[in-house]
Amino acid sequence: MYKLLMLSVLALAPLAANANIPSDGSAFSPEKGLDLSGSFEAQRDAIITALADGKTYAEISVQDRQKVTGSLNRISGLLGDAQSVDQLPQATKVEVFNEQELINTVLTQAREDSRLVCTREKKVGSHRTTNTCKTVAERRRDQEESQNALRRNMRVACVPGVSCS
Known part of the structure; x- marks a missing residue:
């Protein structure tokens, strides 16, 4: 019985190991923060979900929540139809970078306070x-x-x- 159980666990282990790991690195991680080298829309959705779950950022203030959503909306508008930040003009890149830093700073502090x-x-x-x-x-x-x-x-x-x- 034990051998049968171990064989089934070992047979399913490779499937479980790859189940939640995206290969393109586009998923948002609270530890890493917003990273625009991946898919922005996927990260944006993940941030909004994390803000709404009441656990990850439980201690975030209403003002900080509004700052984050406003910055996400501004980045969305600045990116427009561009596939990557590299396709943007230099001035727009600076604006996107500043918004990204604002988001990462607020979310890092809120996550630390929520620990x-x-x-x-x-x-x-x-x-x-x-x-x-x-x-x-x-x-x-x-x-x-x-x-x-x-x-x-x-x-x-x-x-x-x-x-x-």
């Missing part, structure tokens, strides 16, 4: 550990809120004319 970080913590007075998972942006907001609360408490505690040391 989930889990920690194991022991609550005070308990020996049980719990898992706490938050995005990088949530952790940063919590830290800023606690620092602001400490600053507010320090102002209230230091009444004029009374020693605060």
Whole structure:
């Protein structure tokens, strides 16, 4: 039984290995960002899908989302019917490059902020550990809120004319 299972897995392994890997490199990858050496329309659709899924870019702001979609639309208009960026005039290439950099910068920051970080913590007075998972942006907001609360408490505690040391 084990040998039959292993033979079937090994027979299907080459099919599974090539299932999702595009040969032309035109698919969008959040790790690489927008790359105009491949198919722009395929990458554009993948970016819009990733923005809508609520996971990859969960922490992106509404303004940044609008910046990305606006830049994608501008690149689409600048490319027009051209098959590649190399066919464009130099001034248009610069505009496309600037839009590409804007998209990559915003999406890289949003993806980094959306990364989930889990920690194991022991609550005070308990020996049980719990898992706490938050995005990088949530952790940063919590830290800023606690620092602001400490600053507010320090102002209230230091009444004029009374020693605060």
